[in-house]
Structures are given as structure tokens and as C-alpha cells.
Amino acid sequence: MNTNSDVPASSRKARLDARRAEKARKEALNSNKKPNKKPNKKQQQINAVEGDGKTSKRVKRKVTSVSRIANVDGITGIYGSSLELPTPVPSPPVPSPPAISPQTTSPQTTSSSSSQQNQSLKSLSPSSLLSHLQTSPPSTPSDLSYTIVTCLNLLRTNNALTEVEGEKLNFKGKIMEEIREIVRGMIEERESSPIDQIQPVESLKIIKSYIRNDLVPEAIRIMDRELSSDSAVVERSSALSILSTKYYDVDDYANAESTIKELETLGPKVRLFVDAYVNDSANSSRDASAFNLRIQNSIDWKHLIQSSSKCESRRRSSFKNGRLNGADLQPLILSKGGKSNVVFSVLRALTTHPAPNTDGIYEALANALVRRVTFLKGSVSMSTLPPPDRGEVAFIGRSNVGKSSLVNMICNRKALAYTSKRPGKTREFNFFSVNDKVDIMKEVKYGDEVRGVKDFDCFYIVDLPGFGFAKVSREQKDEWSKFQKEYFESxxxxxxxFHLIDSRHGLVSEDERIMKECSEIFKGKKDVSYVIILTKADKNDSTGRGKVSKTVMESVRNAMRENGVGSRPIITTSAETKYGRDGVWTYLKEAFNGGVNKF
Ligand SMILES: Nc1nc2c(ncn2[C@@H]2O[C@H](COP(=O)(O)OP(=O)(O)OP(=O)(O)O)[C@@H](O)[C@H]2O)c(=O)[nH]1
Ligand SMILES: [Mg+2]
Known part of the structure; x- marks a missing residue:
């Protein structure tokens, strides 16, 4: 087997000697090339400081490509080389290396003892770490991973990840150079270890560290080599999420989009993996809920959402600047991810994963998707509707079913749309304008048309009066019903x-009539989505989650089939616990698909 632990100490020593000889040869060559080079004034100053044995001022460095650290030719996995200290600097005090527990072969204990070792390595000073690496190199693939991560972190905090060329190094610089050399060797050695000896969680650690240190191609290489099997699906998802966060941070739209797409497709596999574990746990003593929690938290969704949201706002600013400068917008838009809101891609990935339903995540999503919202006007007839200059989503359903409450929920506002315990609160088609321009919105007065250039993701939400409210006269009911039909048609x-149905009671006869009407009207309209929402799901279940009784679900499905809308989606929600927000948001994207220019 080709593992570190199997490499005999004598062979390591031989490689170490070979490395030293190579270095000495290079140095001799260099000194032959420039035998009498006089140090410049700055260098003299630095040497003078170093001569006192104190740390010098940081030498200005010529930086080479960051990726070189893992890509240098001719490295043979050598741990350590001689560190030539400038004379007459006394040798720094080197504390004896900490006691490190012997490694075992069990993955669990290997990881924990490695992380202990990592912990103890972290506390070492650079020179002690170097000395430790030279005297006790890591002995297993697991040790190797943790040691690489520790060294990379140390190099990063000392701005020493990249190679320094052409300048004489101070004392600390030399130590860093030595450590960097050793890391190169360790990386090579690690990459030649058989994959089955590497724990996915260790690969993930290395990948995180690489991405943090801007070594993205190396991170992708490890991800593809070590995290491609089905058993590593959780770690691969986690790695992809970190990678997409990185791409959003640097506005790399194309790579962010393809990475997040892969994350989205991995979601169902992660769910299957979790289900298998949970089923298995039923017959064993494993703690399924702790496992579930670990999987849910294996992706930092909030961070990912916030990165994508910042990326989105930079995108919008660049469009705005382009517009002001008279640039050709079409190529600019295409080069920056098209007419969408990049946060929706993250939402799609989130909905496929077993993500935690925590407020922090949804708060971040709501702020990113519904940035601004304001009440625009109440309409009572087709002639009083606002101009159809952007996409629109409508909430319909029986009176008191929770339409206005749902509008508030998806906009993350408490009292944007007025709600009431008593049916019949909403009496007009209430229009809310979402993601309009701030400056323009300030000028908008009741009923005004919103003028000016719009954001691509602006749209209208329409909260409709409920049907079936007994206290309204028959004429009024007929008028609303006629208006609604005309509105759908034209x-x-x-x-x-969104057709809302109370999840406790199921359908009323009017619901079935509306289903039929929608089926007939929208049959020929491919660009209108019809979605059923079962509301107030918290009332069915003390935990406040989205539970709906089988009877209600069956009756809704049957009615949908009978009325020609059998293939349309069903979402369960609760405005009380905010359950199902992501499901509703997913459809909001349809409101501006293609951008406002379409209208
Ligand atoms: N527990 C619980 N109560 C809800 C939920 N959604 C709405 N409600 C309550 O149901 C009542 C009616 O909600 P509204 O949002 O006003 O209903 P509506 O469909 O807009 O009613 P109309 O305007 O009369 O058509 C209010 O008291 C809400 O607080 C929910 O998900 N869970
Ligand atoms: Mg209402």
C-alpha cells in the first residue's frame, strides 16, 4: 500500500538528503551567476535589522500565481529542508513538539485524534511547527490532511502563501518558505494516497482551506477526485456550496450558476442518503435526529444567500451604470447572468435539500427576493387596473382562507395587506408593487402609474376579495365573480x-367552479401557472409544521383531476409558522421571467 505510514523512515531521510543536495546545488548556481551583487540600500537596512536577531520589516514581495503552491513540478513529497539562518542570528528557541497521540485505523478515532493533533499544531509558533514537521512528519492520510490545513492557514495569516522571487528573505520569510516547501510535498504525497483511505470529511476540510486560500482549481481537483461517490454526497454538496459562495463573492456568474445547478441536482440524493440512514437507525442505536441536524447544517445557506444577494445588487448597479453611460445593455446583461435575480438559483437549490427551516435563512431570502414592496392601488374594474407593464401574481380563494396573511408572509411584512378574523376584509383588487425603484416609489401617490426604468425582478402582487362571503349582496358577489373572470381572460x-384552500376544511363548491374556470381559461395560456395552496397548516398539527389530513389531500387531488387541473402543483403553508415560504417564492420567479421588457 502506498500510504505515508508505510513509507520507511530511511526512505524519507534519503529524500530529505536529496532535497537538501538539490537546494544546495541551486544556491551554488545562483551564487555563481551573481557573485558580487552588492545589496541595495533597502536590503542593507533589512540585513542590519536581521543582524540584531529581531524580526525585519516586511519585505515587499513579488507575488507569483497563487496556484503554484500545489502545482510545482518536480516535488517528491519531501518533508523539510535545511533552513539557512543569516549569521550571526542565534538559533530561535524551539519548544519540544507536543505529545501527539498515536493514530488508530478507525475512521472515527482517526479523525478525532487528528483534530486534536491539528489543535495542538495550531498553537505552535511557525518555527516550532517547522521543527515539528521536520522531526515528526504526519504518518497517515488523515494526519496529512489536517497538517496541510494547519500549514495553509498559517501561511495565509502570514501572507506567505505565494512564492517570493528574486529577493532575499528575512528570518520569518525563510521559515515560511520552508513550510511552503513542506506543504507542497505533503500535497503531492496526499494526492498519491489511495482514495479509499481518505475520509470525505477530510477532503472537505482541505477543499474549504483551498477555497479560503484562493486555490480554487486545486479545490475542484480534490472535489472531483475524492468526493464523487454516492457515499460522499453530503460532503460534495457542502463543498459545492462553499465554491458557489466564492464565485458569487467574486462575481463569477457563469461558474456560480453551474455550481449551484449541480448543488440543486444533488439535493434529492442527499435526501435519499438521509432517509437511508434514518431507516437504518430504526434498527440500531444510532441517533437519527443528531444526524439529521448535522446534514441540515452541513451547508451554510444563510452565508450563500447573502453572498448571492450582494452579487445580485452589484449586478443591478452595473446595469444602472451601463444605462447611465449609454452602453449597449444587451451584451452587458448577458455577460452578467441574464435578466433574473441570481438569488432564485440558490432558492431552487435550497428547496431540493433537507435544509433547516430557520428564520435567519428565510429572513435573508425574503430580503433578497422581495427587497421593497408598497401598496399601489385598489381596483374595482378592468379600466382601473394599473398598466400591465410587468409580471403579476394573484391570490384568490374563499373569504377568510388567509390570502392577505399569505401576501404578508411572502413579503416578510406584518401588516402590508390588511387581515381580519371576520370574513370580507378585502373588498377590492389590491395591487402591491414589488422591487420598484426606491426613488420612484417615494414619488408614487395613490393610484399613480410607477414611471421610469424598472428592475428586472419587479412585479405586482394582487390580493383579491374572497368569494363565499355571506354578508355581501348577490349583485356584489356576481360583480366580483365577473370581474375576476374577465381579469383571468384578458x-x-x-x-x-395562487388558489388558496383552507387545509382544515378542504374545498367548498365555489372552489371547484373556480378550478374549472381556470382550467378552461389557462389551457391555451402556457405562460400562466396555476398553483393550489393549502393554508393554515399549523392548525392541523401541534408542532406547527405543514401537516394536512389524508382525507383533505385526497379530496383536493380528486377535485383537481375532475376539473382539469390535475397536474398542477400543491403547496402547503402556514402564515403563522411561515411554513412553505420557499415553495411560494419559487413561483414568484415566474412573475418576471424574461424581464420587464417583455410587457
Ligand atoms: N393559525 C393561522 N391563522 C391564519 C393563517 N392565515 C390566516 N390566518 C388567520 O385567518 C384570518 C383571515 O385571514 P385573512 O388573511 O384576512 O384572510 P383573507 O383570505 O384575506 O380574507 P378576506 O379578505 O375576507 O377574503 C385572520 O384572523 C388570520 O390571522 C394561518 O396560516 N394560520
Ligand atoms: Mg384579505
Missing amino acids: RKNLRVV
Whole structure:
């Protein structure tokens, strides 16, 4: 087997000697090339400081490519080489290396003892670490991974990840150079270890460290080599999420998009992996809920959302600047990810994963997707609707089913749309304008048209009056019903109709009539989505999660089939616990698909 632990000490020593000889040869060559080079004034100053044995001022460095650290030719996995100290500097005090527990072969204990070792390595000073690496090199692939991570972190905090060329190094610089050399060797050695001896969690650690240190191609190489099997699906997802965060941070739209897409496709596999574990746990003493929690937290969704959201706002600023400068917007938009909101890609990935339903994550999503929202106007007839200049989503359903509450929930506002315990609160088609320009919105007065250039992800939300409210006269009911039908038939910017049904009681006869009407009207309209929402799910279940009784679910499905909308989606929500927000948001994207220019 080709593992570190199997490499005999004598062979390591031989490689160490070979490395030293090579270095001495290079130095001799260099000294032959420039035998009488006089140090410049700055160098004299630095040497003078070093001569006192104190740390010098940082030498200005010529930086080479960051990726070189893992890509240098001719490295043979040598741990250590001689460190030539400038004379007459006394040798620094080298504390004896900490006691490190012997490694075992069990993955669990290997990881924990390695992390202990890592912990103790972290506390060493650079010179002690170097001395430790030279005298006790890591002996297993696991040790190797943790040691590489520790060394990379040390190099990063000392700005010493990159090679320094052409200048004489001070004392600390020499130590860093030595450590860097050793890391190169360790990386090579690690990469030649058989994959089955590497724990996915260790690969993930290395990948995180590489990405943090801007070694992205190296991180991808490890991800593809070591995290491609089904048993490493959780770690691969985690690695992909870190990678997409990185791409969003540096505005690399194309790579961010393809990485997040892969994360989205991995979601169902992660779910299967979790289900298998949970089923298995039923017959064993394993703690399924702790496992579930670990998987849910294996991706920092909040961080990913915030990075994508910042990326989105930089994208919008660049469009705005381009517009002001009279640039050709089309190529600019194409080069920056198109007319969408990049946060929706993260939302899609989130919905496929077993993500935790925590407020922090949804708060970040809501702020990114519904940045601004304001009440625009209440309409009572087709002629009083606002101009159809952007996409629109409508909430319909029986009176008191929770339409206005749901509008508030998805906009993350408490009282944007007025709600009431008593049915019949909403009496007009209430229009809310989402993601409009701040400066323009300030000028908007009741009923005004919102003027000016719009953001691509602006749209209208329409909260409709409920049907079936007994206290309204028959004429009024007929009028609303006629208006609603006309609205469905002729509102050309309508993109989504959310039909709400109370999850406790199921359908009323009016629901079935509306289903049929929608089925007939939207049959020929491919760009309108019709979605059923089962509301107030918290009332069915003391835990406040989205539970709906089998009877209600069955009756809704049957009615949908019978009325020609059998293939349309069903989302369960609770405005009380905010359950199901992500499901509803996923459809909001349809409201501006293609951008406002479409209308
Ligand atoms: N527990 C619980 N209560 C809800 C939920 N959604 C709405 N409600 C309550 O149900 C009542 C009616 O909610 P609204 O949002 O006003 O209903 P609506 O469909 O807009 O009613 P109309 O305007 O009359 O058509 C209010 O008291 C809400 O607080 C929910 O998900 N869970
Ligand atoms: Mg209402």
C-alpha cells in the first residue's frame, strides 16, 4: 500500500538528503551567476535589522500565481529542508513538539485524534511547527490532511502563501518558505494516497482551506477526485456550496450558476442518503435526529444567500451604470447572468435539500427576493387596473382562507395587506408593487402609474376579495365573480394564480367552479401557472409544521383531476409558522421571467 505510514523512515531521510543536495546545488548556481551583487540600500537596512536577531520589516514581495503552491513540478513529497539562518542570528528557541497521540485505523478515532493533533499544531509558533514537521512528519492520510490545513492557514495569516522571487528573505520569510516547501510535498504525497483511505470529511476540510486560500482549481481537483461517490454526497454538496459562495463573492456568474445547478441536482440524493440512514437507525442505536441536524447544517445557506444577494445588487448597479453611460445593455446583461435575480438559483437549490427551516435563512431570502414592496392601488374594474407593464401574481380563494396573511408572509411584512378574523376584509383588487425603484416609489401617490426604468425582478402582487362571503349582496358577489373572470381572460401580464384552500376544511363548491374556470381559461395560456395552496397548516398539527389530513389531500387531488387541473402543483403553508415560504417564492420567479421588457 502506498500510504505515508508505510513509507520507511530511511526512505524519507534519503529524500530529505536529496532535497537538501538539490537546494544546495541551486544556491551554488545562483551564487555563481551573481557573485558580487552588492545589496541595495533597502536590503542593507533589512540585513542590519536581521543582524540584531529581531524580526525585519516586511519585505515587499513579488507575488507569483497563487496556484503554484500545489502545482510545482518536480516535488517528491519531501518533508523539510535545511533552513539557512543569516549569521550571526542565534538559533530561535524551539519548544519540544507536543505529545501527539498515536493514530488508530478507525475512521472515527482517526479523525478525532487528528483534530486534536491539528489543535495542538495550531498553537505552535511557525518555527516550532517547522521543527515539528521536520522531526515528526504526519504518518497517515488523515494526519496529512489536517497538517496541510494547519500549514495553509498559517501561511495565509502570514501572507506567505505565494512564492517570493528574486529577493532575499528575512528570518520569518525563510521559515515560511520552508513550510511552503513542506506543504507542497505533503500535497503531492496526499494526492498519491489511495482514495479509499481518505475520509470525505477530510477532503472537505482541505477543499474549504483551498477555497479560503484562493486555490480554487486545486479545490475542484480534490472535489472531483475524492468526493464523487454516492457515499460522499453530503460532503460534495457542502463543498459545492462553499465554491458557489466564492464565485458569487467574486462575481463569477457563469461558474456560480453551474455550481449551484449541480448543488440543486444533488439535493434529492442527499435526501435519499438521509432517509437511508434514518431507516437504518430504526434498527440500531444510532441517533437519527443528531444526524439529521448535522446534514441540515452541513451547508451554510444563510452565508450563500447573502453572498448571492450582494452579487445580485452589484449586478443591478452595473446595469444602472451601463444605462447611465449609454452602453449597449444587451451584451452587458448577458455577460452578467441574464435578466433574473441570481438569488432564485440558490432558492431552487435550497428547496431540493433537507435544509433547516430557520428564520435567519428565510429572513435573508425574503430580503433578497422581495427587497421593497408598497401598496399601489385598489381596483374595482378592468379600466382601473394599473398598466400591465410587468409580471403579476394573484391570490384568490374563499373569504377568510388567509390570502392577505399569505401576501404578508411572502413579503416578510406584518401588516402590508390588511387581515381580519371576520370574513370580507378585502373588498377590492389590491395591487402591491414589488422591487420598484426606491426613488420612484417615494414619488408614487395613490393610484399613480410607477414611471421610469424598472428592475428586472419587479412585479405586482394582487390580493383579491374572497368569494363565499355571506354578508355581501348577490349583485356584489356576481360583480366580483365577473370581474375576476374577465381579469383571468384578458390580463396579459398575469403569470401566476395562487388558489388558496383552507387545509382544515378542504374545498367548498365555489372552489371547484373556480378550478374549472381556470382550467378552461389557462389551457391555451402556457405562460400562466396555476398553483393550489393549502393554508393554515399549523392548525392541523401541534408542532406547527405543514401537516394536512389524508382525507383533505385526497379530496383536493380528486377535485383537481375532475376539473382539469390535475397536474398542477400543491403547496402547503402556514402564515403563522411561515411554513412553505420557499415553495411560494419559487413561483414568484415566474412573475418576471424574461424581464420587464417583455410587457
Ligand atoms: N393559525 C393561522 N391563522 C391564519 C393563517 N392565515 C390566516 N390566518 C388567520 O385567518 C384570518 C383571515 O385571514 P385573512 O388573511 O384576512 O384572510 P383573507 O383570505 O384575506 O380574507 P378576506 O379578505 O375576507 O377574503 C385572520 O384572523 C388570520 O390571522 C394561518 O396560516 N394560520
Ligand atoms: Mg384579505
